[in-house]
Amino acid sequence: MSGALAAAVTARAQAASGDLDGARRALDDARNLAERLDGAEAADTWFGYPEQKHHVHLSQAYTLLGDTGSAYQAQEDALALTDSPSVMVRALLAVDTAACLHVDGDPSGAAEMASGVWERLPATYREGLIRSRAETLHRQLTGRPYALLGEALAS
Template sequence: MLAWVLARHAMVPLNYGASNAAANLAARARAVSGDAPTASAALAAAVTARALASAGDHQGALRAVADARTIAERLDGTQAADSWFGYPMQKHHVHLSQAFTLMGHTRDAYAEQEAALALTHSPSIMVRALLEMDAATCLCSDGDPTSAVDKAVDVWEKLPPAYRGGLIRTRAEALRQVLPGAAHDRLEEALATP
């Protein structure tokens, strides 16, 4: 339980730009979770990957991705359930999409986005928006800022206003900061719309 709480808690600083604090909490969660293949261990490893990728420690992030994958492959039905205490594969792919996006490993990120979307059976507005914003960021990393801003603005404009805060805004703002010229201005204008 402690590992699960620490891993979930690590997502708060992670989602709001405090990657080192997130990495420390996630590392504690991973240590507490032990060697058994549990949902908390998988989540802790995935959050560690995202936090280290965000902090620029790509080698550490890749090790954490490998750890998350190894654990996720070994989860039983209860541990992999789509429940509050489970770690379903759809969420696994969402976490890895973000880690690879942050590292600029776009081919891996696109593959994780496709895998997550294939497992997303409900409308899941936020999950789909986050994956699309990751894809927009990957397009920018691949040198196509026009397609990146087209995708980001499309995602933003389709979101109901109630969903335009928090994590999706954080990711959109991060993309805006790296977009050049007119693409930057266009996304900035879209983000100003409530």
Template sequence: MNRRKFLGAAALATGVTALPGIAEAREGINAALTGSDAGDLAYLGGAFERHRGGYRGRPPAVVLGQMRDDLELLRSVLNRPHRAQARADLARTAAGISGLVAIIQHDRGDQRDAHGWFTTAEQAARESGDRRMLSWVLARHAMVPLNYGAPRAAACLAERARAEAGDAPSGAAALAAAVTARALASTGNQPGALKAVADARSIAEGLDRTESADTWFGYPLQKHHVHLSQAFTLLGRTRQAYAEQEAALALTSSPSVMVRALLAMDRATCVHADGDPAAAAELAIDVWEKLPMAYQGGLVRTRAESLHRALTGAAHERLGQALAR
């Protein structure tokens, strides 16, 4: 049997799997070539684009698990030498992917790990020299203290994000303004919060399709209304909050599980502010009990617990029992 026929037979026999030593051979050849990491660099850039699309109906823990192999590859590639431009591009990709992991950990309620990943993302963004990436990382980082009880720290991060974003309309700048509105509303600074709401609206109106894309890297209109719903809810401006909730829900026939839950918790909080604590508790309980187990933690639980603390009497007890089950 000649060599060509032998190799063909071997491929068929093994189901066209890699022959022994082939992967090692490629690694050895790559090590001897300049710029030989191009395939891995291109793959990682595509991985960032793929992962930043959001949950798409998948629980946070599932998405995090699907990113594990890419994180390991990223760690490996970062430890190799690269030319200056390739290193800058890789650092930008590292900032983006690290930021996505931080977002997921934020949503899962792991504040410490979220802060750690955002710090890593900020370091990578600074190394890349990409101010747009840096402003996005800072704006998303601001949501960790914002959603977990440190609004002043959130406002400081959001201010840094807006400074890095510059004057051009961007998704990061719009998000930073929205975070500022929510943070100032949390501290009772109504004039400052309303000014930040106006800023967020003005920036959002000027976004192009790329900056307003429905991804974790963009600032889509639905996300805009979700943020303003929370800002107006915190301000006690229930009429405006209800309007933002309706606007967010009207933008898609099938909002994500988390978006529906957060908007419903905002609505329940507004119902309480309007003087009906019993109805507020029942609305929150209904949402909570229908929520898949994978979502009964992190951000949604934090929002439910905030309402629970505000309630008194029988309403407080009813919601507390539901959250304890």
């Protein structure tokens, strides 16, 4: 379990720092290790690494790599694993989707999606990872999309 989680976190960190080859190797490791988890190792507990969490990590890593096809697939896979994903899971995946829209050449769609997600979030969820990812997207935008997401983040 810890190896799969460590590989997924490493992939995200390497993608964020621009080490694309290292991130892809770590993604391969994360996928290979996660495929071998079972029972308590894959349980949705403090000590497990459930499949949904794995796909959320993959979504972020692929998003940071600019591999939107793989990111969208990871987002779909994560959402398909439960009838009612948590507020945090839905928000993280939606901000990743918004970042993918930006990479795919739709900054207005990206800003609209991220702003909508942000505005629907309860205040208690507007810090930490969600804020960090939304602010990262905000810094990448320009013009009206930048202003739109900035207004949402200021609310």
